[in-house]
Amino acid sequence: MTRIEPPAARGASLSARGLGKSFGAASILRDISIDIAPGAFVGVVGKSGCGKSTLLRLLVGLEAPTTGAVEGLERATSRLVFQEPRLLPWATVAQNVAIGLNGSADSAEAVAAALRDVGLDGRGGEWPARLSGGQKQRVALARALVSRPRLLALDEPLGALDALTRIEMQTLLEQVWARQGFTALLVTHDVAEAVALCDRLLVIEEGGVALDIPIDLPRRRRRGDPAFAAIEGRVLDRLFGGAARPGGESAIRTTSEPP
Numbered sequence: 085m086t087r088i089e090p091p092a093a094r095g096a097s098l099s100a101r102g103l104g105k106s107f108g109a110a111s112i113l114r115d116i117s118i119d120i121a122p123g124a125f126v127g128v129v130g131k132s133g134c135g136k137s138t139l140l141r142l143l144v145g146l147e148a149p150t151t152g153a154v155e156g157l158e159r160a161t162s163r164l165v166f167q168e169p170r171l172l173p174w175a176t177v178a179q180n181v182a183i184g185l186n187g188s189a190d191s192a193e194a195v196a197a198a199l200r201d202v203g204l205d206g207r208g209g210e211w212p213a214r215l216s217g218g219q220k221q222r223v224a225l226a227r228a229l230v231s232r233p234r235l236l237a238l239d240e241p242l243g244a245l246d247a248l249t250r251i252e253m254q255t256l257l258e259q260v261w262a263r264q265g266f267t268a269l270l271v272t273h274d275v276a277e278a279v280a281l282c283d284r285l286l287v288i289e290e291g292g293v294a295l296d297i298p299i300d301l302p303r304r305r306r307r308g309d310p311a312f313a314a315i316e317g318r319v320l321d322r323l324f325g326g327a328a329r330p331g332g333e334s335a336i337r338t339t340s341e342p343p
Contacts, residue, residue, distance in 0.1 A: 095267030
């Protein structure tokens with residue numbers, strides 16, 4: 085299997101201090117302080133409603149924090165990819181991608197390059213209605229990448245795809261990150277996906293960071309590898325309190341992890 089090397093660090097660095105967010109009387113996130121290095125691939129997981137997407141939006145500047153601040157954020161060089169592709173049905177693939185450039189004079193060349201990056205070379209003249217779900221998400225990714233962002237935030241970008249297409253898109257995303265070197269922030273419900281893609285994993289629980297785990301595994305990663313399974317098991321044990329997990333999986337811990 086081809087080994088993927090980590091990218092050169094051209095991505096943005098972020099520093100959050102005392103970050104918190106409340107909606108009315110409801111406190112969603114409290115006192116989160118994290119540093120994210122340039123070119124890092126950071127995953128954020130947690131149970132539904134724990135504040136994963138809220139944290140992502142705070143880090144990219146789409147939400148204002150109630151407390152604390154984010155340093156290093158450059159809104160002009162950050163992009164967000166959602167779970168739904170959100171393509172304009174009356175615009176061609178190329179026109180949808182060009183939206184990410186805001187009318188740049190070199191848009192045609194940049195759009196063509198972005199489509200090549202996501203494996204859609206020569207498909208710019210097609211309409212979104214003719215594309216599969218995976219192809220539509222590739223267009224959404226190309227639209228985010230066309231401006232060469234230093235920070236790419238991904239909010240459950242593969243959640244609506246079937247299992248095989250999802251694995252294919254994970255590989256594509258990893259390859260593009262390795263080539264371009266942007267900083268990536270991924271919110272996902274899929275712990276295995278986070279372990280496969282990320283070099284650091286944050287587990288959000290009760291409004292804070294319950295675990296901050298480095299993932300120092302060679303790329304590409306195999307889901308059946310014992311080290312991979314140990315990290316996945318540690319996260320699942322935290323999320324489910326060591327109880328039986330969905331699917332009847334048994335608890336898996338690293339040898340250094342106490343019972």
